[in-house]
Amino acid sequence: MSIDGTETDQQAYPTPITRFWMKLWPNGKMTPQFRPDGSEVLWGEQNSGMIGLKFLPFSTEFAAIVQEKGTFAIPSRLPVVEITLDPSETVNVRRFNARTDGTWYHCQHCNNCFDWPMVPPEPECPQCGARNHWYCDQHGQIDNPVFFKRQESETRTVTEARCPICSEPHGLIRSTDLELVDRPTEHRIKYVVQVPDAKIIFDESTIRVERSCLKTSTTSMP
Amino acid sequence: MVATIVIECLVGATGSPVTITNHRFNLGDTPTPGTNNPLRVPSSGTACSWWASHRAAFSGSYTELTDFKVSSSGGIAAAWALGTNGMVRIGVRLSGDSGCPDESYSQAKGTTNPLTGVAIDAVDGHPYYRDSSVARVDNFDNYPASNPLLIDSGPYTSSATGHTKHWVLQCQYGSDTSPGDRATQTVTVTWAEI
Numbered sequence: 001m002s003i004d005g006t007e008t009d010q011q012a013y014p015t016p017i018t019r020f021w022m023k024l025w026p027n028g029k030m031t032p033q034f035r036p037d038g039s040e041v042l043w044g045e046q047n048s049g050m051i052g053l054k055f056l057p058f059s060t061e062f063a064a065i066v067q068e069k070g071t072f073a074i075p076s077r078l079p080v081v082e083i084t085l086d087p088s089e090t091v092n093v094r095r096f097n098a099r100t101d102g103t104w105y106h107c108q109h110c111n112n113c114f115d116w117p118m119v120p121p122e123p124e125c126p127q128c129g130a131r132n133h134w135y136c137d138q139h140g141q142i143d144n145p146v147f148f149k150r151q152e153s154e155t156r157t158v159t160e161a162r163c164p165i166c167s168e169p170h171g172l173i174r175s176t177d178l179e180l181v182d183r184p185t186e187h188r189i190k191y192v193v194q195v196p197d198a199k200i201i202f203d204e205s206t207i208r209v210e211r212s213c214l215k216t217s218t219t220s221m222p
Numbered sequence: 223m224v225a226t227i228v229i230e231c232l233v234g235a236t237g238s239p240v241t242i243t244n245h246r247f248n249l250g251d252t253p254t255p256g257t258n259n260p261l262r263v264p265s266s267g268t269a270c271s272w273w274a275s276h277r278a279a280f281s282g283s284y285t286e287l288t289d290f291k292v293s294s295s296g297g298i299a300a301a302w303a304l305g306t307n308g309m310v311r312i313g314v315r316l317s318g319d320s321g322c323p324d325e326s327y328s329q330a331k332g333t334t335n336p337l338t339g340v341a342i343d344a345v346d347g348h349p350y351y352r353d354s355s356v357a358r359v360d361n362f363d364n365y366p367a368s369n370p371l372l373i374d375s376g377p378y379t380s381s382a383t384g385h386t387k388h389w390v391l392q393c394q395y396g397s398d399t400s401p402g403d404r405a406t407q408t409v410t411v412t413w414a415e416i
Contacts, residue, residue, distance in 0.1 A: 014226045014282075040224070042381070043285040043416045070282075071224055094288075094414040098367075099227060101243040102408030118301055118405045132403065147401060151265070153335070159263065159401040180406070182244045192414075 015097055016072040016187050018204060019081070024052035026087055034062075038069035048090045055081040055191060055202070081202050083193060092194040100186040105178045113183070123178050134172040136163040145172050225284040225381075225415055232275040232388055237327040239279065239385070247271035247310075247393035249339060251330045262337050264397045268307050272330035272339035273348060275322070277388035278411055280378065288376040289414045290321070290386045294407075296366030301405035305396025310362040313342050313351035313390040314371065321373035321387025326350040342392050351390060362391065370412060 020033040021043070034040055058066065063075035085091060104113050107125040116123040124131050134142045145161040148169070152158045163170040193200040199210040230239035231253040242253045249272055250259035261271055278290055292312075295301070299309040314320045322328075328348050332339040342348045343359040351357040365371040374386035 015224055017224055040283055042283060045285075094416050095224075096412060096414050097227070098410050098412045099229075100408045100410040101229060102406060103244055104406045115406045116403070118303075123403050152262070153337075154265075161401075178403075180404075183406070183408070185243055186408075 014070070014072040015099070016074050016189070017095070018074045018076055018078060018189060019055040019057055019191070020066075020073070021093065022054040022056060023050050024054065024085075025049070026051050034066050034069075034071070034073075036065075038062075038065040038067075038071070040069070040071060043093065047092065049087050050085050050091065051087060052085050053083045053091065053093070053193065076204075078204060079207075081191075081200070081207060083195070083200060085195065089196055094192050096190045096192060098188040098190075100188075102183050103180045104183040106181045108177050108179065113181070125178060130177045132178050133175045134161055135175060136166065136170060136172055138170070139163055139165045142172055225280050225282040225287055227411070227413070228279050229411065230277050230279050230385065232277065232327060233329075235329050237275065237324070237329070237388075239277075241279075242276070245274050245276070245391075247274070249332050249337065261393065261395060263305075263395065263399055263401075264336065264338070266397050268305075268394050268396050269336065269338040270311075270332075270341050270395075271393040272332050273342050273390050273392040274330065275327060275388045275390050277321070277385050278374075278413070279385040281383040283381040285379065285381075285416050286376070287378040287413055287415050289372065289412075290374040290376065291370035291372050291412045292389055293365050293367045293370035293410045293412070294362045296363050298363055298407055299361065301407060303400055303404075304394070305399030308395045308399055311342060311359045311392045311394055312362045312365070312371065313348060313357060314360045315351075315357050317356075319374050319387055320371050321389055322348075322350045323387050327388065339392065341394070342390060348390055359392075367410060370410075 023031040031041060057076045057078040058073045060075040063073040066073040104115050105123050106113050107128060107130050109130045110125060110128040112125055112127040114126055122131055134145045136142050142163055144164055146164050148160045148162050150158045150160055161172040163172055190201060190203040197212050201208045228241050231242045231245060232239055233251050240253060245253040246255055247261060248255040248259040251272060280287060326349060340347055343352045351359060373389050378384055
């Protein structure tokens, strides 16, 4: 989001996933989210009757097969999350997705992209030090422009950057060494598995178990 | 494949969707104005951009999509130095989903004298949010990641291709806002999927 940024229409990336689920049944059979050919099995309406659930990372080879079918599977060495269940229990599984869009600055000199949270006072490329400057077509770079508020109407003023050297009011041009551009869409994923007496929440770095019988939650790291 | 989500901006009289990853607030009915229709600082008080209607569009395969929410960095007004009473505003319903259904879409608009967008909650503002008995317009900074705003609880099922209700944003800025470069900002959309 921007009030002063460069905009481009972009198609979004598909939502990436880092693990796939596997339902474990009392008869020893398993139902994985993805078949060996990479096609997907939807979760469906059956939320009970299982003896367990696994959430497995994608191997490099399997991720490639799944990707060919259109799912953006990310290979990793994330730990397997295994949850034992009683077949009489009902389990509620959700994958929470967070998609973040916005802007960042692109340096035309060194191709670096960076955030500028208002510190330092002006955007400055942390890699090469490039900044935007004001230019006068007669006096070149101007480091101390005059910001003149011109009364456009009774209710409006327009702020103009003017050259402090020119005797006649003379507008300045802003360089585009640093430009606001779209930043790549960022995706984050968190799984939440709800069973009768506990909620298991996990992502790429943390596995947290919340026990409904306790007022405070317990935490375990993989 | 799992669900694919894109963000769309609705424009025009009937709300034609345009896929976006960014929106530049301006005095026009477009997310990509370039350098046209820039915001003009008022001599006194505040002024507004034209409002922006955004939604999430989904496709692909899934069993159920629910709980679409939006959140901000929580510090837009300060980072953008929008001046006295400056903020990015968002339409909120007093109960239920805060998103606006398709049938209540309202095209963004503004006035030339004074040169400003019409405030979402003005008398001639957005019909879905201007009635204070059922809605209000809030500071988007009040909805950081720890307290996202529920836009559409769903559910959407059976791998249907569709879209959520839309949320309505607007930039309000004071007469004491200063010109110049602006800090980078992001908006996050979250949803639950199985």
